[in-house]
Amino acid sequence: MQPRLETEHLFKVFGRRPDDSVRRLRQGADREELRADGTTAAVIDASFRVEAGEIFVVMGLSGSGKSTLLRTLNGLLEPTAGSVRFDGQDLTELTARELRELRSKKISMVFQHFALFPHRSVRDNAAYGLFVQGVPRAERERRAEEALALCGLAGWEDSWPDELSGGMQQRVGLARALATDADLLLMDESFSALDPLIRRDMQDQLLELQKTLKKTIVFITHDLNEAMRLGDRIAVMRDGRIVQTGTAEDILLRPANDYVASFIQDVDRSRVLTAGALMDTSVTSDAPLCGCETATRDTPFTELCAISARLSHRVSVVDEANRVIGVVPRQRVVGFLGDETADPAPCDNPDGKVIARA
Numbered sequence: 001m002q003p004r005l006e007t008e009h010l011f012k013v014f015g016r017r018p019d020d021s022v023r024r025l026r027q028g029a030d031r032e033e034l035r036a037d038g039t040t041a042a043v044i045d046a047s048f049r050v051e052a053g054e055i056f057v058v059m060g061l062s063g064s065g066k067s068t069l070l071r072t073l074n075g076l077l078e079p080t081a082g083s084v085r086f087d088g089q090d091l092t093e094l095t096a097r098e099l100r101e102l103r104s105k106k107i108s109m110v111f112q113h114f115a116l117f118p119h120r121s122v123r124d125n126a127a128y129g130l131f132v133q134g135v136p137r138a139e140r141e142r143r144a145e146e147a148l149a150l151c152g153l154a155g156w157e158d159s160w161p162d163e164l165s166g167g168m169q170q171r172v173g174l175a176r177a178l179a180t181d182a183d184l185l186l187m188d189e190s191f192s193a194l195d196p197l198i199r200r201d202m203q204d205q206l207l208e209l210q211k212t213l214k215k216t217i218v219f220i221t222h223d224l225n226e227a228m229r230l231g232d233r234i235a236v237m238r239d240g241r242i243v244q245t246g247t248a249e250d251i252l253l254r255p256a257n258d259y260v261a262s263f264i265q266d267v268d269r270s271r272v273l274t275a276g277a278l279m280d281t282s283v284t285s286d287a288p289l290c291g292c293e294t295a296t297r298d299t300p301f302t303e304l305c306a307i308s309a310r311l312s313h314r315v316s317v318v319d320e321a322n323r324v325i326g327v328v329p330r331q332r333v334v335g336f337l338g339d340e341t342a343d344p345a346p347c348d349n350p351d352g353k354v355i356a357r358a
């Protein structure tokens, strides 16, 4: 299937002689070497695909090139080399007018500090993208109200922005993006300015909305926990390069290098890992037998620990048809709790068979 968005060997260099810089970067030069000449290699050789309906998170420290990368995805910045394709169309082949059309209809951006118009109502702020598109008033108000309701702001349509809290204002920004029906959302640190609790709320709300709206979302963050919560897949950037792309579990269980490994040191694994990521798939069976509790692929680690503790032997992981698709040995659960030396209880369910799901 064609990805929604695809970049191939994308470079963005600011400063003098960008083509020469790309040539040197391709030969293995790094950012520091170019900086000596007054050139900034913001994005270096980035290749990735974003599938329709996916939340793709780009994560990295400040200055790693996230915002620059994001701006090339909607054509606000032209790549120095390489390509960006949206629905198979190379953005560099579009005219300025076609690009503007694409940005107003198909792609929406939500920023960290969403600038609302202070003298327009919440409704008009949410309808702004549609106003720019020339959608008639009645229709744009209806669609803005729908989007505001989706973002938990029903009843606030006639308020002014300064009557809303920071979190609510950010929701208006999200509503504005949703109201346009754009199916690609580019979100740059959209929740970073919010208090931790409100931020978590917004993350939950986005995940909830995404269940029904199934937008394609590229979400930028420097917060690893946020990346892990939201991302179907995560690209980790360092100094302009993508150093690893994978699911949260890939990154936690198989960090590509020491940099990623040190980055993930402090992540709360119990929130991210699931039985599916930890199971040993060499043990399978279609004929469940004993009455033990089981897990499913999506059972979170914390629940898995509880099941494992109650069973005192390995936990069987079953699919929708109650077939055993793998087992999680007790030592693996204990290992991820951080106590590798614990003596695992002997397994009294050697063939991993079950009869009932928990």
Ligand SMILES: Nc1ncnc2c1ncn2[C@@H]1O[C@H](COP(=O)(O)OP(=O)(O)OP(=O)(O)O)[C@@H](O)[C@H]1O
Pocket: 014, 015, 040, 041, 042, 060, 061, 062, 063, 064, 065, 066, 067, 068, 069, 222
């Ligand atoms: N227009 C520009 N001209 C020159 N250099 C730029 C420009 N835009 C970005 N840069 C440089 O490119 C590098 C990457 O910047 P970028 O804003 O993409 O990083 P970021 O990962 O989004 O950082 P932050 O988390 O702080 O937002 C930085 O060194 C920055 O100074």
Ligand SMILES: [Mg+2]
Pocket: 066, 067, 068, 188
């Ligand atoms: Mg940025």
